Amino acid sequence: MNFAFSDDQEMVRDAARRLLSERSTMERVHQIMDDPTAYHDQPLWEQMAENGWIGLAVPEEYGGSGLGYLEACVVAEEVGRALACVPLASSSYLVTEALLLMGSEEQKKRYLPELASGQMIGALAVAEGGRLDPQGIRLKSQKDKLTGTKDPVTDALCADVMLVAARTSEGSDGISLFLVKKADEHVKCQALQVMDQTKPLAKVAFDGAPGELLGPAGAGWALIQQLFDRAAVLLAFEQLGGGDHALQMAVAYAKERYVFGRPLGSFQAIKHRLADMFTKLELARSNCYYGAWALSKNAPELGVAACLARVAAGDAFEFASQENVQIHGGIGFTWQADPHMFVKRARHLEYQLGDRRLWRDRLITKLGYPKAG
Amino acid sequence: MDFEDSPEEAAFRAEARSWLEKNAKPREKSGRGLGLFEEPGDEAKMVQEAKAWQARKADGGWACLTWPTAYGGRGVSPVQSVIWGQEEGKFEVPPNIFAIGIGMAGPTIMSHGTEEQKQKYLKPMARGDEIWCQLFSEPGAGSDLAALRTKAQRDGNDWIINGQKVWTSGAHYSRYGILVTRSDFTVPKHKGLTYFIVDMKSPGIEIRPIKQMTGGANFNEVFFTDVRIPDANRLGEVGQGWQVAITTLMNERMTIGGGGMGAGFGLADLLSYVSSCTAYDGRSAIEDSHVRQRLADLICRLRGLELTGNRLVTALSQGKMPGPEGSIIKLAMGILLQELGAFGMDISCANGSLYGEDAPLKALWQSIYLGSPAIRIAGGADEVQRNIIGERVLGLPTEIRVDKAVPYSEVPTGPRAAA
Numbered sequence: 001m002n003f004a005f006s007d008d009q010e011m012v013r014d015a016a017r018r019l020l021s022e023r024s025t026m027e028r029v030h031q032i033m034d035d036p037t038a039y040h041d042q043p044l045w046e047q048m049a050e051n052g053w054i055g056l057a058v059p060e061e062y063g064g065s066g067l068g069y070l071e072a073c074v075v076a077e078e079v080g081r082a083l084a085c086v087p088l089a090s091s092s093y094l095v096t097e098a099l100l101l102m103g104s105e106e107q108k109k110r111y112l113p114e115l116a117s118g119q120m121i122g123a124l125a126v127a128e129g130g131r132l133d134p135q136g137i138r139l140k141s142q143k144d145k146l147t148g149t150k151d152p153v154t155d156a157l158c159a160d161v162m163l164v165a166a167r168t169s170e171g172s173d174g175i176s177l178f179l180v181k182k183a184d185e186h187v188k189c190q191a192l193q194v195m196d197q198t199k200p201l202a203k204v205a206f207d208g209a210p211g212e213l214l215g216p217a218g219a220g221w222a223l224i225q226q227l228f229d230r231a232a233v234l235l236a237f238e239q240l241g242g243g244d245h246a247l248q249m250a251v252a253y254a255k256e257r258y259v260f261g262r263p264l265g266s267f268q269a270i271k272h273r274l275a276d277m278f279t280k281l282e283l284a285r286s287n288c289y290y291g292a293w294a295l296s297k298n299a300p301e302l303g304v305a306a307c308l309a310r311v312a313a314g315d316a317f318e319f320a321s322q323e324n325v326q327i328h329g330g331i332g333f334t335w336q337a338d339p340h341m342f343v344k345r346a347r348h349l350e351y352q353l354g355d356r357r358l359w360r361d362r363l364i365t366k367l368g369y370p371k372a373g
Numbered sequence: 374m375d376f377e378d379s380p381e382e383a384a385f386r387a388e389a390r391s392w393l394e395k396n397a398k399p400r401e402k403s404g405r406g407l408g409l410f411e412e413p414g415d416e417a418k419m420v421q422e423a424k425a426w427q428a429r430k431a432d433g434g435w436a437c438l439t440w441p442t443a444y445g446g447r448g449v450s451p452v453q454s455v456i457w458g459q460e461e462g463k464f465e466v467p468p469n470i471f472a473i474g475i476g477m478a479g480p481t482i483m484s485h486g487t488e489e490q491k492q493k494y495l496k497p498m499a500r501g502d503e504i505w506c507q508l509f510s511e512p513g514a515g516s517d518l519a520a521l522r523t524k525a526q527r528d529g530n531d532w533i534i535n536g537q538k539v540w541t542s543g544a545h546y547s548r549y550g551i552l553v554t555r556s557d558f559t560v561p562k563h564k565g566l567t568y569f570i571v572d573m574k575s576p577g578i579e580i581r582p583i584k585q586m587t588g589g590a591n592f593n594e595v596f597f598t599d600v601r602i603p604d605a606n607r608l609g610e611v612g613q614g615w616q617v618a619i620t621t622l623m624n625e626r627m628t629i630g631g632g633g634m635g636a637g638f639g640l641a642d643l644l645s646y647v648s649s650c651t652a653y654d655g656r657s658a659i660e661d662s663h664v665r666q667r668l669a670d671l672i673c674r675l676r677g678l679e680l681t682g683n684r685l686v687t688a689l690s691q692g693k694m695p696g697p698e699g700s701i702i703k704l705a706m707g708i709l710l711q712e713l714g715a716f717g718m719d720i721s722c723a724n725g726s727l728y729g730e731d732a733p734l735k736a737l738w739q740s741i742y743l744g745s746p747a748i749r750i751a752g753g754a755d756e757v758q759r760n761i762i763g764e765r766v767l768g769l770p771t772e773i774r775v776d777k778a779v780p781y782s783e784v785p786t787g788p789r790a791a792a
Contacts, residue, residue: 001382001452001690002375003683070374251767266770268756271763278762279701283677290680293374311673360669361662367644367672369659 003289005074012067013074016053020082023047026338032085033197033341039158040200041085045118054092055116058100063113073237073292080238081245083345085198087121089238089352090155093231095122095163098177101230102215102223111161111179123159125150125204126224132354134172134221141166145208146178152201154352156182156189162204164211165220175220178211186210196344228353229306233291236309239349240281240288243317246324246342247277253328270327277320284309284316307363314349314356321346376683378456382690385453389460392433397426397464420504420546423467427501437475437499444483444491445499452690470543474498474505478551478570481621485568485609494549494570506547508538508571508595509618513786515540516757518553518622519562519615520776520784523597525554525569532556532569532607534577534600540751544580544593547573552602553618555781556611562781566614570606577601587743588728625752638737640672646734650720658720667716674709678702697766704758707749714742 005013023044032038048054056072058064065071072092079088096115099108114120128136128150139148146166156162159182168176180187186209192201215223251274254265264270291309294302321342325332332339350356365371378386430436431445438454440446479498482490497503514521523536534554544550550571557565571578577600582590609617647668650658658664685698717738718725728736749755763769776784 001378001683001686003680003687004691005374251769254769262773263770265763265767266772268760268772271767271769272756272759274767274769275704275759275762278697278767279705282698282701283674283681283705286680286684287673287677289374289684290676293376296374307669308673308676311669312677315670315673357666360666360673363669363672364644364659364665367640369644369648371660371662371665 003293005070009070009074012071013078015051016075016078017081019047019051020044020078020084024082024084026083026341029083029085029198029341030336030338036197038085040087040155044084045086045121048086048088049118054088054118055096055112056092058096058112058116062108062116064116069233069296070292072234073288073295076234076237077241077244077288080241080345080349083198083242083245083341087123087155087158089231089235090124090159091115091118091120091122093234094124094227095161097230098124098163098214098223098227101226102177102219107179107212107214120160121155121158123153123155123162124227125153125156125162125164127152132358134175137165137167137175139164139166139206141168141176141178141211144178144211144213146180146206146211147208149203149205151203152192153204154199154201156202156204157191157200162187163214164206165224166211168217168220172221173218175224176217177214177220177223179214180206180209180211184209194348196341196348198341198345199348229303230295232306232310232353232359233288233295233302235349235352236284236288236291236306236313239313239317239346240284242342242345242349243277243281243284243313243320246317246320246339247274247281249338249342250274250277250320250324250327264327273323273327277316277323280316280319284312287312303366304363307359307366310353310359311356311363314346314359317342317346317349379690382452382456385449386456386460389435389457392435393460393464396429396433397466400463400465416546419467420470423470424501424504426467427471431500436501437479440479440483440495440499444479444495450690452686455686455689470504470546471498471501473507473542473551474503474549477507477621477624478505478549480624481551481617482570482608484620485617489605490570490608503548504543504546506541506544506550506573507621508541508544508550508552509621510540511537512539516754518618519566520786521553521555521566523552523554524558525556525567525602527556527604528601530604531601532567532604534569534571534597534602536597538595538597539583540592541580541595542592544573544595545582549573550595551608551621553614556614558782559780560612561778562776562784563615564612565781566618567611568608568614568617569602570608571600571602572606575600575602586746587740622753640675643668643672646717647720651722652720653722664720671709671713671716674705675713678705678709697762700753700758700761700766703748703752704755704762707745707755710741710745710748714738714740714745718742 024041028041032041052065053075055064056067056075057069060066079086096112099111103111115122126132128138130152139146139150146164150164153162162180162182164178164180165175166178168174182189186207188205190203192203194201251265254270254274255263257264265274287308291305294305324342325339328337328339331337361371427436434447435457437446438449438457439451442448475498479495482494498505509518511521511523523534523538526533550573552569552571554567554569555565556567577598579596580593582593584590647664648657648659652658652661652664681698681702721733721738724733728739732739764771
């Protein structure tokens with residue numbers, strides 16, 4: 001039994017935490033949030049690329065670090081902890097993963113080195129009108145020309161290439177995936193108003209935009225499911241990191257803030273809530289580790305493990321972020337303080353890949369009980 | 374990161390399994406109730422069988438694995454002890470009625486006892502020849518254990534004990550008890566305590582069973598009227614009883630907590646039970662969206678606890694002291710079991726009200742539901758665990774205390790205790 005990250009992986013964590021705590025300070029996240037023209041933190045993205053953290057799971061022959069998914073999980077936790085404003089999930093967990101999973105050798109060689117080095121940013125475009133079910137996909141592909149609208153698309157505004165789910169025929173096996181260059185004149189990107197201003201969403205209109213098929217035609221929906229399982233684990237680590245930071249922030253405040261002549265954290269009303277936050281996070285951590293193990297081994301348990309990690313981490317981050325505001329009192333409700341940024345990031349991450357409702361149902365399905373009809 | 378045994382661990386596991394295969398029957402799959410809350414039909418028979426199994430284990434070298442061989446153990450690592458537990462759980466073995474002795478009294482005697490006491494008590498304890506009980510809580514001292522008032526008065530080479538203990542599991546079949554008393558009422562509460570080993574056959578001890586909300590009577594109240602204990606049975610110094618009791622309590626938290634749904638009932642059984650139930654629209658309950666959502670949440674927490682156990686074992690195998698996992702597991706487990714019981718009863722629809730043999734799965738859900746408050750209260754209530762996590766893990770300051778610095782006799786007690 002060795003259910004922990006190795007010393008080498010912990011060294012990757014230390015390095016990531018050190019860099020992110022210097023470069024992605026709360027002040028920096030506030031800055032991005034308040035700047036309507038900033039879609040992400042480009043200097044941080046470049047630094048992460050230089051450190052090899054964007055293509056951790058990409059083999060060296062395609063320009064990656066050739067480390068693995070356990071290292072990627074560790075970095076994801078630290079990115080989540082720092083609320084780093086980088087398109088890591090879109091570009092790395094989703095588009096890069098899609099290429100690794102289903103790209104032809106030629107496509108891998110063409111796209112992966114740029115994606116792994118951060119010079120190219122990818123974004124996944126599945127939802128239409130907010131719908132994430134296969135019937136909701138109406139964007140059409142005719143002779144590899146895409147026409148329709150995708151919304152919301154995370155990180156479309158800073159992306160260079162989009163992976164688009166398009167309908168090639170009716171039915172659930174009528175969906176295919178296409179790579180589309182955002183710079184194409186037939187692609188129009190429009191920013192949407194968002195709750196978490198550090199995570200840009202956009203409505204993207206395709207008007208006969210040329211697409212490059214990725215993976216077999218008609219297998220798009222099955223591929224998206226596979227992709228979601230893998231990305232869910234990494235996103236769960238971001239949620240875990242964010243939740244842990246919210247807890248640490250609340251603990252620090254409960255120690256320094258005095259009320260009725262003594263520290264806030266000496267009152268059981270507060271102490272017990274902090275203990276509950278910690279307990280939820282620790283159970284989520286265990287479920288996340290299981291997800292990391294399954295992802296790194298490509299184990300048959302991955303489908304179940306992804307659901308467990310996603311549900312547990314979603315619960316824990318939501319609870320920790322909300323209670324952090326509550327423990328801060330009035331100041332926690334202000335824009336200038338930090339706690340609201342965690343609440344908003346928790347919500348943003350919740351709606352990536354579908355909320356917990358979807359993952360709970362999926363867990364029962366993966367355990368052998370799909371819902372009939 | 375992996376779940377594999379090291380070669381050394383694998384060899385130990387194989388050895389354990391091969392011994393168990395020769396000495397016990399494999400556990401039957403499913404249909405069996407939850408060991409934790411099960412009421413034994415014939416208690417005397419159960420005690421006899423449990424003692425026989427413990428003796429067989431001890432003779433085979435499989436009892437008290439982490440204890441030194443000189444005291445009846447085997448001197449192996451905590452991980453190997455966990456491996457043994459995992460393997461033993463797969464076999465049909467009697468309930469463990471030795472946990473208070475082996476899990477709590479034993480380690481306390483090893484830390485604070487004289488060599489003579491160790492020689493006298495530990496081996497028969499390890500072999501299950503002598504069962505132990507815990508005489509700590511009182512009607513006026515539960516979570517606030519140091520408020521206890523059972524009086525110990527020195528009389529030559531003896532002590533004379535008067536007072537009442539409560540919630541004493543197995544007192545009626547125990548040979549010895551670990552007892553905390555107040556030997557000095559004039560000093561602050563934590564400073565006037567003295568710890569003893571008491572022979573449960575001593576004159577002046579009266580044991581009365583307490584009927585629990587489950588309907589069973591696993592524990593007792595124990596009355597002491599002029600009970601004599603020789604000074605040689607004192608554990609630790611006079612007035613140092615609190616420090617000794619802390620050792621016991623630290624070990625208690627490691628003893629309670631595990632368990633889950635019980636070894637005979639796993640995730641597959643849970644899913645299969647849900648699918649066998651009918652929802653209010655006539656479909657299988659597993660088709661009901663609300664049921665699926667609730668079930669998924671419960672499974673997620675159950676797995677979270679199991680996997681946290683794996684992290685605990687990993688820390689042990691790396692030679693690290695276990696962290697706060699014990700408190701987390703105990704806190705989360707009690708609450709989860711209560712919700713799991715309610716869930717199982719809900720999906721049984723009108724049969725949710727049944728109990729005993731007439732209820733589905735011989736009242737597995739009802740037993741979990743009614744029994745889980747015991748998990749949430751015993752061995753440090755939820756609120757105590759939250760204090761431990763808050764103060765020892767998160768480093769939060771303790772609550773202001775009005776009872777710590779004043780003599781015990783001046784501590785406010787409220788109208789009921791004063792009467």
